[in-house]
């Protein structure tokens with residue numbers, strides 16, 4: 273007997289090797305079968321997803337969790353249920369000084385959170401500047417943190433830009449590389465810039481914000497050489513790390529990103545990023561095929577970090593992390609971090625997110641922290657949403673006619 277059977281969906285599971293119309297069966301929190309025509313009477317719950325896209329739960333390679341302890345952090349659960357993202361790779365919220373507390377925090381989340389350890393012990397408690405003092409960029413402490421958390425820390429994160437490293441140039445990167453692969457490097461306004469960073473990276477290291485206009489990554493010889501050598505290119509959209517014209521230049525040069533991620537944090541979740549399906553639509557808007565976009569948000573990021581157990585796939589025995597999307601035909605306008613607009617041919621609207629075979633229920637996000645600079649339009653939209661929620665949730669669910677007497681009174685026959 274299966275616990276759950278999703279029938280009739282269009283499956284795109286690149287890592288598990290199933291693309292087409294398949295049923296997906298779940299038992300004991302794991303994928304039990306992916307095949308056409310599985311018997312519905314052999315499942316406790318059957319959900320007809322005909323006409324929908326079914327993918328492995330999305331893997332977002334670059335996010336920031338742990339709100340309340342960091343400048344950038346977002347609680348993942350109130351976003352996960354409506355975006356299909358079941359694995360949130362935290363990209364450097366914590367370094368050696370804070371990794372134990374991060375681990376404790378994520379153990380209460382419904383989604384999976386592997387972590388990239390920030391090479392700075394400070395992590396992302398502050399807005400920037402965490403590697404301006406090399407006393408915090410301690411290789412031995414970072415190695416010790418990795419060794420303490422072998423099933424949680426899956427790589428190292430370092431931010432290399434003018435504000436983050438100050439006068440220390442590439443030394444934080446050199447120290448990150450000394451701790452161990454894979455290293456994810458963020459680039460922004462230099463120096464040091466991408467032309468300084470890329471020659472140091474090894475095959476399997478990750479350049480995030482790969483299509484950044486702020487960092488002016490482009491598609492020049494240094495960029496092409498790194499790509500050819502096996503450096504992985506990750507979108508890492510964020511509030512300033514993604515420009516359509518840069519991505520178009522890279523695509524024209526054959527440098528398609530390996531992974532698509534959001535860099536979701538408290539200053540981009542209200543726009544321009546919103547969530548991973550919206551970011552995926554931006555790749556569709558510049559011509560990346562849907563199959564490749566799904567791979568870049570599932571199997572590719574899982575492989576980049578060697579996430580264990582089949583995460584990012586629907587392989588039999590993998591955790592039953594599954595996303596179901598309605599595919600709305602567009603075109604829909606989408607915008608990058610610099611106000612450039614393109615049109616996406618369709619939009620993926622998540623209708624169900626399962627983690628280990630369990631449907632994530634809707635949950636509401638906390639209000640933005642006071643240091644987030646929102647535009648008037650963003651504030652007005654948040655106010656409208658709050659009012660709509662009050663109106664919706666403040667009403668009784670049903671009237672008297674929708675109720676029964678749950679505990680019938682016994683008549684006293686006296």
Ligand SMILES: [Zn+2]
Pocket residue numbers: 334335336363458510535
């Ligand atoms: Zn980030």
